[in-house]
Amino acid sequence: MSAARSRWSSVARTPVGACAGLLLLAVVVLAVLAPLLWGDRASVVDTAAIQQGPSDAHLLGTDNLGRDIFYRVLVATRLSLLLAVTATLLGVALGLVLGALPSVLPRGAGRFVTSVVNIAVAFPGLLLALFFAVIFGVGATGAVLAIGLAMAPAFARLTQTLSASVAGRDFVAAARTVGVGRMRLLVRHILPNIAEPLAVNATIGAGASLLAFSGLSFLGLGVQAPEYDWGRLLGEGLGRINLTPAPALAPCVAVVVTGLAFNLFGEAAAAALGVRTLSRQAVGARPLPPPAQDTAAGTAAHRPDTDERPVLAVENLQVAFPGPAGWTTPVRGVSFAVHPGEAVGVVGESGSGKSLTAMAVSRLVEHPAQVTARRLEFTGTPLLDSDERELRRLLGTSLAMVFQDPMSSFNPVTSMGRQLAEVAEHHQHLSRSAAFARAVDRLRAVRVPAPERRARQYPHEFSGGMRQRAMIGMGLMGDPRLIIADEPTTALDVTVQRQVLRLLTEVRDERATAILLISHDITVIARTCDRVLVMYAGRIVEDLPAADLFTAARHPYTRALLAAVPDLDTDRDRPLAVIPGRPPEPDRIPRGCAFAPRCPSADDHCRREDPEPVTHTVGHRIACWHPSQDATELVGIEAGIEAGAEAGAGAGAEETTTGGGTA
Incomplete structure (x- = not known):
């Protein structure tokens, strides 16, 4: 995408990033051309010039078979780089799988995978590489597997940490609300948003992989004769370092310069893109045991004088979180009901439990929190006891969420039209083109100008008010019976606030949709609900x-x-x-x-x-x-x-x- 290309081009424009990028480009060109240009000269055996020092004929001297060390160092660039990159890709791939598994596996299996990763991260990477090298045996293949497996735990931990940070964003919660499955949620919404920091850390990891691979070859566990890489050349030249240091120093310099180029480019990218590297990754929290069932009694939900069944019925709702001193209950005994076409406002200071109540009735409060209620029903369906697949279909088509921050409510790497169309594709089983056409129609319904063009744009190309309209349009992709609007006018100017509130009122009047409006502004609640x-x-x-x-x-x-x-x-002269x-x-x-x-x-x-x-x-x-x-x-x-x-x-x-x- 253009925004991503622009950010990466900004990395290349920094002095460190430009120098490191040019150096990496030179190494890659050398890896491609050196075997073609000097492969034969590097393999010529000259018994008359065995173990000679540097000369005009041999710039770095010769080895024990009279082969030119200078050309061998150049030709070894391809194998050294290829093996290091292969090991890095293997480590990143395994790390992605291990890091993503807890998001798609059942809770018990996910905890087991997380525990295995935590244990593996506690061991030094080089120690793990040596351990796996002994298991897989000597040779280039065994070394690649050893280094890849040794790198995987660190990338798995990084993936878990980054996934957890993205999983808390509003657009992920919105995707859960519409019933997007775990695997689709991971592939469409989480992994694309952590690809950039993972790419940066993979670049840095490639330098470490090159160093580790050279170390294994130096110890005789990596590349075997007749193949050779920089580590093997270093091992062969080390025995003569007191007499002729050039044969040992040349491959050593090649390893250091190339590894430094990888690391500097990765660090420059991290600084320019604002992402975190492996050396600064967060440590995952230890899982907590589930709480005991809270049996505190609550009061029955108040029902208006009507025979119509409520859209949402809540009795004695409680939400508890584990903590060092026991369980904390931020929502304790909430009871209310919302009927068709009714607008109910929720007000209170920050921390009063307004948003957490809305998240709980939307089934968006996740483990280790525990949600209990004497009664929690949406359109007559119990939300705490029903089948998960049935609830996804129900909430995905009949419940709409409008979140507080319109920027975090959408996936920044997916166009607006595709995000709206996902609801129709997933729940209404429309084709890709039909779902996109419906998305354009919904954008038009919420008065987004030029909806066909806007549907192909990305969230950062929308203003705050337009994103809130599009969020309401996403809710209208189905047939919502209830819209939960959590501070929908925060950070919007008064004119746009009025437009958003008017749009919610029109949706309510046209469709008899119930609205649960959360706000700090008690006057907005009074005039709207x-x-x-x-x-x-x-x-x-x-x-x-x-x-x-x-x-x-x-x-x-x-x-x-x-x-x-x-x-x-x-009186403006008196304190408020x-x-x-x-x-x-x-x-x-x-x-x-x-x-x-x-x-x-x-x-x-x-x-x-x-x-x-x-x-x-x-x-x-x-x-x-x-x-x-x-x-x-x-x-x-x-x-x-x-x-x-x-x-x-x-x-x-x-x-x-x-x-x-x-x-």
């Missing part, structure tokens, strides 16, 4: 209709959030209102009500016992021992926010294509 869930410390502390948010909010935390929202009448203190850490939830340390109404009862959600009015539930009864001060907040919203609506009332330019 039907109901509001206020979360704090992993629990829902208030559930009420959005229309009553500014007049009927009763929980002290909800009221504090509303009071912290500035409006057009806010803030909530004193900070939310508790998930592993340090205090006894009783988690908001008690920050609540002005808290008493000893609040600090002793955690309140359960109770019905305050129809459709309004509160988890508080002392809910407020005074709503007068909230009316002014509502009026100010309404005025600000109208002013913003006037500025962005006309639909534009601000997000349509090239980023």
